[in-house]
Amino acid sequence: MTELKYIGKETPRPDGPDKAAGRAHYIHDLSRPGMLYGKVKFSEHAHARILRIDTSKAERLPGVQAVITAENTPEVRIGFIRDNFALKKGKVRQFRDEIAAVAAIDADIAAEAIDLIEVEYEALPGVFTTEEALADDAPLVHEIDPRGRPRNDNRLPLRFHHESGDLEAGRAAAKHIASGDFSTPVIQQSCMGTAGCIAEFDLNQQLTIWAKTQIPFLAQRDFNQALADMGLAGKNARVIVSALGGAFGSGLDTHAYEFISILLAHRTGKPVKIVYNRDEEFAYLSPRQSSQVSITQGCDDEGQLTFREIQVWQDNGAYTSWGATFPTVMMLPATSLYRVPNIFFDAKLVYTNNTYCQAMRGYGNPELAWALESNLDDLAEAAGIDPFELRLRNCNQPGETTPMGLKVTTCGLKECLQTVADKIAWPQKRSQGKRRGVGMASLFHVGGGGRIYRSDGTGMILKLDDFGNVNVYFGGVEMGQGMYSALSLAVAEALGVKPEKIFINPTDTGTCPWDVGTHASRGAFMACNAAIAASKKVRARIFERARALFANEAKKNLKKLHKKNPDFKAADFDVEAEARNGEFELQDGFVFLPAAPDESWLRVDLSQLLRAIHFREQGEMITAEAFYDPPNELPDWEKGYGNMSATYTWGTQGVEVEVDTETGEVKILHLVAAHDVGKVLNPQTLKGQTYGALAQGIGYALYEEVLSEQGRILNPNFRDYKIPTVAEMNFPIDLEFIETNDPEGPFGAKGIGEPGLVPTAPAIANAIYNAIGVRIHDLPITPEKILAALKNK
Amino acid sequence: MKIDLSFTLNGSPINTSVAVDRRLVDLLRDELDLTGTKIGCEEGECGACTVLVDGQAVNSCLFPAPEVDGKHVITIEGLGESDNRLSELQQAFVDQGGIQCGFCSPGMILSARALLNENPNPSQDEIREALGGNLCRCTGYVQIVDSIQTAAARENSDD
Numbered sequence: 033m034t035e036l037k038y039i040g041k042e043t044p045r046p047d048g049p050d051k052a053a054g055r056a057h058y059i060h061d062l063s064r065p066g067m068l069y070g071k072v073k074f075s076e077h078a079h080a081r082i083l084r085i086d087t088s089k090a091e092r093l094p095g096v097q098a099v100i101t102a103e104n105t106p107e108v109r110i111g112f113i114r115d116n117f118a119l120k121k122g123k124v125r126q127f128r129d130e131i132a133a134v135a136a137i138d139a140d141i142a143a144e145a146i147d148l149i150e151v152e153y154e155a156l157p158g159v160f161t162t163e164e165a166l167a168d169d170a171p172l173v174h175e176i177d178p179r180g181r182p183r184n185d186n187r188l189p190l191r192f193h194h195e196s197g198d199l200e201a202g203r204a205a206a207k208h209i210a211s212g213d214f215s216t217p218v219i220q221q222s223c224m225g226t227a228g229c230i231a232e233f234d235l236n237q238q239l240t241i242w243a244k245t246q247i248p249f250l251a252q253r254d255f256n257q258a259l260a261d262m263g264l265a266g267k268n269a270r271v272i273v274s275a276l277g278g279a280f281g282s283g284l285d286t287h288a289y290e291f292i293s294i295l296l297a298h299r300t301g302k303p304v305k306i307v308y309n310r311d312e313e314f315a316y317l318s319p320r321q322s323s324q325v326s327i328t329q330g331c332d333d334e335g336q337l338t339f340r341e342i343q344v345w346q347d348n349g350a351y352t353s354w355g356a357t358f359p360t361v362m363m364l365p366a367t368s369l370y371r372v373p374n375i376f377f378d379a380k381l382v383y384t385n386n387t388y389c390q391a392m393r394g395y396g397n398p399e400l401a402w403a404l405e406s407n408l409d410d411l412a413e414a415a416g417i418d419p420f421e422l423r424l425r426n427c428n429q430p431g432e433t434t435p436m437g438l439k440v441t442t443c444g445l446k447e448c449l450q451t452v453a454d455k456i457a458w459p460q461k462r463s464q465g466k467r468r469g470v471g472m473a474s475l476f477h478v479g480g481g482g483r484i485y486r487s488d489g490t491g492m493i494l495k496l497d498d499f500g501n502v503n504v505y506f507g508g509v510e511m512g513q514g515m516y517s518a519l520s521l522a523v524a525e526a527l528g529v530k531p532e533k534i535f536i537n538p539t540d541t542g543t544c545p546w547d548v549g550t551h552a553s554r555g556a557f558m559a560c561n562a563a564i565a566a567s568k569k570v571r572a573r574i575f576e577r578a579r580a581l582f583a584n585e586a587k588k589n590l591k592k593l594h595k596k597n598p599d600f601k602a603a604d605f606d607v608e609a610e611a612r613n614g615e616f617e618l619q620d621g622f623v624f625l626p627a628a629p630d631e632s633w634l635r636v637d638l639s640q641l642l643r644a645i646h647f648r649e650q651g652e653m654i655t656a657e658a659f660y661d662p663p664n665e666l667p668d669w670e671k672g673y674g675n676m677s678a679t680y681t682w683g684t685q686g687v688e689v690e691v692d693t694e695t696g697e698v699k700i701l702h703l704v705a706a707h708d709v710g711k712v713l714n715p716q717t718l719k720g721q722t723y724g725a726l727a728q729g730i731g732y733a734l735y736e737e738v739l740s741e742q743g744r745i746l747n748p749n750f751r752d753y754k755i756p757t758v759a760e761m762n763f764p765i766d767l768e769f770i771e772t773n774d775p776e777g778p779f780g781a782k783g784i785g786e787p788g789l790v791p792t793a794p795a796i797a798n799a800i801y802n803a804i805g806v807r808i809h810d811l812p813i814t815p816e817k818i819l820a821a822l823k824n825k
Numbered sequence: 826m827k828i829d830l831s832f833t834l835n836g837s838p839i840n841t842s843v844a845v846d847r848r849l850v851d852l853l854r855d856e857l858d859l860t861g862t863k864i865g866c867e868e869g870e871c872g873a874c875t876v877l878v879d880g881q882a883v884n885s886c887l888f889p890a891p892e893v894d895g896k897h898v899i900t901i902e903g904l905g906e907s908d909n910r911l912s913e914l915q916q917a918f919v920d921q922g923g924i925q926c927g928f929c930s931p932g933m934i935l936s937a938r939a940l941l942n943e944n945p946n947p948s949q950d951e952i953r954e955a956l957g958g959n960l961c962r963c964t965g966y967v968q969i970v971d972s973i974q975t976a977a978a979r980e981n982s983d984d
Contacts, residue, residue, distance in 0.1 A: 048919035051927025052911055054861020054901030058928060061860035222962050224865050224873060224928035277863075277928030278962050310866040512926025512963045716922040716968075723965030724925065750870035750960065758956045758966040765967060 037620070038521045038531055039779045042716045045517040046536070047275075047510065056275040059228040059244050064303035067230065068097055070296045071142035072289060072306065073132040073149045074316055075124035078385040078743030079158035079171065082123060082131065082151060089148040090134055095141035098299045099149070100292070101132045105299070106262045108291050110254065113189070114178045116351035116388075118258070118291035123156070125173050125350035126387055127743050128316040130288045135296040135304050158385035159186060160743055162324065162345045165382040173350055173383035188348055188381040192359035194367055194672025195376050196435035202339025202374030206330025210410035213326050214403035215810045216793075217737040220319045221392050222755050225277015227317050228307030231293035239269040239297070243290060246283035246509050247549035248273055250485075252541045254286040258294060269294075273539040276511035280728075281391035282317060283511070284551050285353045289316075314748030319738050320392035321355055322347055325403035329372075335417045335425045337372045342403070344379035349388030356381055356389075358396030360484060361477075361552075363672050365400050368434035368680075369476035370408075370426035375435050377672060385743045391551070393725070394786045397477055398732060398793065402811060405473035405794035409801060418462070419798065420453050420472060428476070428682070430772075437665075437673045440680060442772035442782075444708030445474060448684035451706040451768045456686035462802060467693055468701070471798025472686040473791035479710065479782030480678030480774070481662040482552030489661035490554075491545025492562035494523065494570050496654040498646055500621055500639030502529055504536045506562070507547030508555050513785055514717030515555045521714055522560035522778055526567035528618035529638060545657065553681070553783030556713060558660060560778030565658035573654055574641065575616040578623060581644045582611040582636060589633040603631055663776065678776040681784060683707035685726075685791045689799040693822060696815030698734060698800060699763075706768040707787055711780030715769075718784065722767055725788025727756045733793035735760075737812050832893045835903025843890045850874045850885035852893075853900060861901035861931050865960070872959030875932035876900045882939035884958070901931035904938065913983070914938060914976040923972030925963035933959045937973045946977055 050056045087099040102121035110116045120129045132149050136142035159165040159173065165186040177183050203209075230242040239259060245251045248271040255269030276283070289306045296304040308317060324345040330338045348356055359379030366377040412419040428434070430443045452458070452472050461470040481488045493505035504523055510516045520534040537543060547558070586607050593600045610625045617626050622635040629635075646653055667674025688702040705726060712718055735754045739746040747753045773780035793811055801807050806821035827842045834857070843852050853859045853876070862885055865873030869884040876885045877899035904912045911919065915934055924930045933956065940947055940955035947955070952973050953966075961969065 044919045044922070045924070047927070048924045049911055049915075051924045051930050052915035052918050052934065053905055054859075054863075054931040056927045057860070058863070060864060061854075224871065224926065224960065224962050225863070226865075276926060278926040280962070309864075310868070310871075512928075514925065720922045720925055720964055720968050723967040724961075724963045725965075727965035728962070749868060750866050751868065755960060755962060756965075757960060758953045758970070761966045762953060765965075 036525060036779065038525045040712050043517065043521060043714050045514055045717055046520050047516050058225050058275045058277050059242060060225065060307055062230060062242055062274055064230060064232055067303040067305055068135040068137060068300055069139040069142045070133055070135045070293055070304045070306040071146045072130050072292055073146045075127055075129035075131055077124055077153050077155055078127050079156040080124050080153035081156060083154055084152040085132060086150040087132060090145040093141060093145045093148060095137045096134055096145045097137065098135045098296055099132060099145065100295055100299060105295050108258045108261045108295065110286060110288060110291055111351050112354045112356060113352045115174060116288065118288050118295060126385055127745070128387055130292060133292045133296060135300050158743060160384055160386055162347050162382050165384045173385060186383040188352060188356065188383060190356060190381055192363060192379040192669050193377065194363055194436060196367065197374030199339055199341060199374050199376045203330060205332060205338040207333045208411060208415035209328060209330040210407055210414050211328040212403065212407045212410060212809060213324065214406060216323045216399045216402055217811055218319045218322045218389060219732060219736040220314055220738055220753060221280040221282040223278035223280060223282060226308045226310060226313040227282065227287065227289065228305065229290050229293050230303055230305040231297040232303035233297055233301065237264050237267050239267065239294060240272065241269055241290065241294065242272045242274055244276055244283055245271065245273060246279050246511065246551055248509065248539055248541050249507055249546045250549055251286050255294065258291050262298060270540070270542040273509055276509065279511035280393045281395065284355070284391040284549065310750065311748045314753065315745045318353055318355065318388055318390035321358060321389035323399040325400060327403045327407045329407055329411050331411055331415055335415055335422045337370055337426045339374040340366065340372045341376045342366050346379060346381040347384050347386055348381045349384060349386045351388040353388060353390040355391040357484060358391065360669055361396035362400040363436060364438070364478065365397060365404055365476045367436035367672065368438050369404065369474060370423065371428060386740060387745065393728060394790050397475065397786065397790045401473065401475055401790050402793050405791055406797050406807065409471065409798045410807065418459060420449065420458050423449055423474060437675050438680060439675050441776060442679065442710065442774045443682055444770035444772045445682040447770045448682055448706040448708055449474065451770065452684045452686035452704045455704040455766050455768065456688060456702065461688055467803050468688065468690045469799045469802030470686060470688045471795050471802050472684055473794035473798060474684040475682065475787050475790035477681050477787045477790060478552050478677035479681030480557055480776050481554045481664055482677050483664045483666045485548050486666065487548055487661060488664060489659055490547040490558040490562050491657065491659045492566040493545055493655065493657045494566045496570065496642055498639060498643050500529065500533055500637065500642060502527060502534050504534060505544045506536065506559055507539060507544040508559055509539055509550040511550065513555065513721055514714065515559060517717045518556040518713045519559045519563060522563040523567060526564040527570060529621045533621060545659065553785040553787065555785060557777060557781060557783040560713065560781065562658050562660035564778055565660055566656045569656035569658060570654055571618055573656065574618065574623065575614060577645045578616050578641060579612055579614045581641065582623065583607045585636045585640055585644055586634050589636065593633050602633060605631065607634065679774045679782050681708055681782045681787055683787050683791065685795045687795045687799045689796060689803055691800055691803045691818065693804060696818035698796070698813060698818065700730065702764050704766045704768065705788060706770060707784060708770045708772050708782065709784045710774040710777040710782035711771050712769050713779065713781050718769065719767055721785060722788040723765065726765065726792055727761050729789035729792025730760065731756045732789065732811060733796045734812055828891055830891065830894045832895060833897045835899055845891055847890040848886055849876065849888040849890045849893060852890040853885060859900050859902050863928055863931055872936060873929050873932045875935045875959065877935055877939055880939065880942055882936045901934060904934065913979050914941065917976035917979060918972040921972040921975050922968040923964065929959060929961040933961065933969060937976065941977055941980065945981055
């Protein structure tokens with residue numbers, strides 16, 4: 033690649049103007065002719081038998097067009113291991129279980145009808161902690177597994193395990209050891225735009241669903257399975273994604289409300305819209321999973337890590353989402369952040385009668401980083417080594433293969449550590465006293481896709497038209513992160529046209545090629561790589577056709593020039609001969625010969641050449657398709673081995689805090705985030721994405737927790753569930769992007785969507801320890817926990 | 826029960842009727858098809874539904890629709906220039922990266938508009954105070970504050 037014209041330049045995002053004008057259309061803003069409003073009746077118990085459901089009053093309410101339950105609809109199984117149902121039959125296993133649903137001519141009538149549905153329950157004892165769930169006499173959340181076989185306990189049939197080296201030898205070699213139990217809470221993705229969908233059947237029984245999803249093609253597969261369950265085998269679900277008001281992982285599963293919309297739309301023959309309000313979003317949509325992590329690490333006198341032992345317990349809630357596979361991502365830092373020769377990692381998941389959880393940004397990584405990086409500071413203290421120094425001594429290196437078999441191509445961790453130390457004024461600020469302190473923590477994450485499914489691929493179609501426009505068809509999802517920005521710059525750069533000629537079409541399984549989903553920080557990495565591959569094909573075909581057509585178009589240009597200016601003297605140049613060589617260049621929307629790049633008549637507008645290719649006998653249109661599937665492996669999760677990503681991303685964050693020991697309040701004074709991003713694609717969107725991740729990291733560290741009691745969520749609103757406001761985000765932030773130019777990255781770039789929030793919480797906790805000498809083990813770090821820890825010090 | 830209303834919406838007089846229990850956000854979104862005003866929480870906590878009523882930023886999810894009678898209401902649809910261009914304030918949000926998913930943007934921009942109308946040259950702290958009721962989950966607010974500072978500077982240089 034020669035000099036980059038668009039990549040790396042500060043560029044406003046293409047979807048910005050419509051969003052600033054209030055003209056982006058989210059699911060809340062869409063309607064269809066004849067559309068009905070759906071509403072779900074949720075369980076009032078965490079664990080109970082359903083004795084009777086009486087829907088007669090709801091059915092009689094004028095304006096109600098359908099009332100459905102599991103009794104009067106086909107069984108539609110959903111979920112990652114198909115242990116969940118669109119509508120529940122026989123018993124409920126969590127407070128949010130969907131029992132019935134209505135479709136009505138307006139939202140008020142639908143809500144009124146829901147209140148008229150009477151349900152009689154027989155309450156059952158529930159299990160609400162992993163300990164309760166694992167007790168010998170624990171009530172079973174599921175009596176049978178998805179295949180109908182009896183179950184004996186509440187453990188999930190999922191196993192995530194890794195052992196490498198010789199743990200006992202590593203323990204024996206350790207001169208210093210630190211152990212700790214750490215926990216993270218359930219938190220809510222808190223998208224500003226809540227969840228919702230519209231389902232509509234045509235008279236051929238084909239389904240179109242406008243969904244708030246990050247996985248349109250896996251959703252298509254799930255919905256098609258549901259259609260088969262409904263007796264419509266062979267029919268298709270077309271999934272269209274409207275503007276998303278954030279997603280942050282909440283769109284990585286298909287959800288019961290979507291299947292309920294489908295059932296209601298099919299029952300009524302009309303489009304049915306279900307949109308969650310904020311209370312429903314908090315109480316009935318799956319939040320981020322909690323975690324309990326026990327960790328022990330040891331090092332020798334030089335500070336070299338000799339072993340790491342990690343046991344994870346996970347409260348899965350009542351059903352299983354893709355998010356239950358979050359130990360796959362925990363395993364990455366567990367095995368591969370810093371060089372550790374002897375490792376044990378194991379994660380076990382259990383069913384409880386709590387709300388079932390799903391993915392959120394980072395997908396297990398922040399949970400593990402919390403334990404690992406907090407514990408590392410404890411180890412540094414035990415060894416009498418500065419925590420920055422300890423990290424440097426164990427720093428990963430380019431070219432290494434980690435114990436999990438992860439192949440490190442590029443690694444900017446050392447630069448990240450050093451940059452943070454410099455910017456945060458380490459070590460001066462380590463000993464400033466006055467209840468102020470600094471801390472740091474690092475991260476390791478997938479940066480080149482993340483193979484958790486058979487295909488980690490993405491397709492790209494570029495369709496050029498007679499006006500030189502480039503229509504892009506891509507199956508990934510813009511949810512606010514700025515993918516359209518990265519993608520339009522990548523196409524412009526790789527193809528040689530101006531960004532304003534790039535049009536990214538809405539994500540639609542009916543028009544776009546397959547993509548596994550916008551997750552694992554893979555969006556820009558995948559999209560841009562696929563765009564480069566498709567652009568190469570487009571250029572090759574245009575240049576091939578230009579051999580025969582270019583000279584004629586150039587001569588037309590010359591004719592026009594002569595008409596304007598009869599004295600114009602063209603340089604002596606055999607354009608036919610040069611064109612026949614087939615050596616062309618395309619830049620800024622002009623095709624030219626490298627031998628004469630500046631001769632104006634020899635610069636043929638791309639649209640002119642495209643028309644020449646199109647409008648002739650046996651003409652053709654230029655469209656190219658590419659499918660990029662990165663060079664990575666689907667790991668064996670029971671062995672914990674396999675190169676999951678084509679490249680990996682690194683980062684370090686440093687924080688300076690001041691702690692009020694009277695109130696327990698933590699004030700952030702300064703934050704430095706240094707990230708190995710491979711290559712900056714668009715500084716503006718990269719900074720925005722990182723600032724936003726930091727805010728989520730700070731929320732995770734200090735404020736956020738979904739509180740529940742016996743499975744009932746207690747704070748389902750923004751009054752009682754606090755996300756950072758502009759008041760909390762009021763301190764200097766230094767973002768430092770380390771460019772390591774990864775060979776597999778598009779223009780050298782790595783994925784960076786999730787990493788910004790991964791090490792924030794442990795960096796803050798380590799700074800708090802430095803400031804006041806107390807170690808907090810359980811997120812969030814509330815003033816009450818600080819005061820209690822100070823009291824016990 | 827419906828009552829008649831006359832008010833000025835984005836500079837144009839409008840006569841309509843509305844059920845007495847409707848909120849301003851319902852009137853705007855459901856009756857007048859102005860979907861730029863977003864519903865984020867319906868209890869005044871998130872600010873996504875912020876509009877201007879007689880120049881003041883209000884949460885339209887808490888504002889009874891009948892109370893706009895005789896008043897001037899500005900929504901995000903009314904901020905742009907007449908020839909399908911963004912206002913300087915909106916353009917600053919685009920230019921400075923103040924927009925990501927865009928769901929909070931209309932409310933954020935109208936809170937900023939109310940501030941700049943009162944105080945054309947706000948300090949960072951004053952900007953932060955004015956945005957205290959507007960939640961954003963994407964941006965960490967940094968580029969939003971930048972956007973408003975840029976807008977203030979541009980608007981002042983026009984004078």
